[in-house]
Amino acid sequence: MSGPVYERVALIGLGLIASSMFWAMKRGGLAGEVTGFAKSEGSRETARRIGLCDRVCDSAAEAVEGADLVVLCVPVGAMGAVAEEIAPALKSGATVTDVGSVKRHVIDVVAPHLPEGVHFVPAHPLAGTEHSGPESGFAELFDNRWSLLVPVEGSDPKAVARLRTLWEGMGANVDEMDADHHDLVLAVTSHAPHLIAYTMVGVADDLRRVTDSEVIKYSAAGFRDFTRIAASDPTMWRDVFLTNKDATLEILGRFTEELFALQRAIRTGDGEHLHQYFTRTRAIRRGIIEAGQDTAAPNFGRGGGSE
Template sequence: MTEPLFEKLALIGIGLIGSSIALNAKASGLARHVAITTRRKETLAKAEALGLGDSYHLEAAEAVKDADFVILCVPVGVCGAITREIAPHLNAGAIVSDVGSVKAAVIGQMAPHLPQGVQFVPAHPLAGTEHSGPEAGFPELFRNRWCILTPLAETDPEAVERVKAFWEAMGANVEAMTAEHHDLVLAIVSHVPHLIAYNIVGTAADLEEVTQSEVVKFSASGFRDFTRIAASDPTMWRDVFLTNRDAVLEMLARFSEDLASLQRAIRWGDGDALFDLFTRTRAIRRNIIEAGQDTAQPNFGREPGSETKPQG
């Protein structure tokens, strides 16, 4: 326990990210009071049963009263409407942040509603699992993960420092960049991979010659990894693609060009082109493991017996 960084933290939305923030903030005493809001009664009841906060509200406007830190933990598509709703009730000097996977569109939707004197520090913790809802959260979710801040030109640097300290206390590494660059980076490291995973799972489900039960049965040969990502929250991901459209379309075009070229190599039997690519990609995996961003265990360590093996 340290001295609280904030007196009252209001979390709007209590899914995987919101509940993980709540659990961590409560455990480490980062905020003296954690107020939890969600529009759905059943979800709020779950959050209360899990003891995630100090007060529980169906109205976001009520939860943000006297809060010095407000975080929107909702799909990016509703950030604008919620900001308009809470704006009149925000304390002067309060810091408002979010956890959205898209930054330029979220800023465009939120910033116009925020009153003078409120500090806006958009944030995106790069952490998550394929599970969603308040039961899915756990306090270590952000440990050794990155949290990207995309402050506006007019944001008070002191507010940025406080949000940085908050995420560092959660165990995350913090980096700042422009919203536009964030959206481009995330398009390739997150949005397009998710889209491709969703797409191939859909393609497999629609086959006539291969049954769904065969797809399920034999999935351990590669396919199952894609299904994990394709089990991510549908609302959140729909909003990501609708709001980061340009960057996603740009990266998708590159992906498709490259795939067409691989397809051509297969059709014409160009084994060297395949071998060269397959060798190059191995190096990137090594870099990710060295950077501490994934486990070195084969098959992510999920197979019995594999845990004890040395790294290849």
């Protein structure tokens, strides 16, 4: 490799994704100086203590000054305000990107603020854990995961290619996708599953005849996989649902319809329908393992049992 991909990178927001990007960029020698800013003073102090970022700044404008790449790593609902705040401080020729889970909304609220001569290349790494905050990041987070680039109309192909090089250097596979299609695909693979998991965990917590301690003790029977998903950051997920409303509601509508059909099969004792359905879903799992997106080890290799 011939030197860093960007001389100066600014990370705005210092949560799981930003901190993992920092460690992944350092691992790969992909950036010269990396500056960072977080709204919360506590997060900035933590970042300084653990050596997250070469320089932690006390304002977003200060962090982006002179940066070749600015990465917006704040909840989707905060993207617009941050873009407005940093716009006057952006260097001409700089690229602004983001890591938000929703793309149409981010484009709508960020693009209008960016000055002429600044490139905007929205992105979304499909990687994360149920943990959050500046201490949750690690260099390997993006290895063999997908990162989606969602260029807007008129995106400079060179700016897109350079950002692709950065993501590949951080270990990710890169695809390009249109914003609306991205939001629909993510509604299926992420947003609806998260809402469903949150719902099921809430139901278990509400049921008075089954105690919380029973739910917790016996969670290995399947439920604990839902609780992991439902432990994700509340602010991030609130914003995702509010800003990808249409696609999420469409998928939830289909889900409910399908669930009602299975409920009716249970009620009427239609074992054939259930068996066929469950056989079909098994094949999808096989595809995911073959595609290298999960381990075939039982229970994700965590050892011990789960049903």
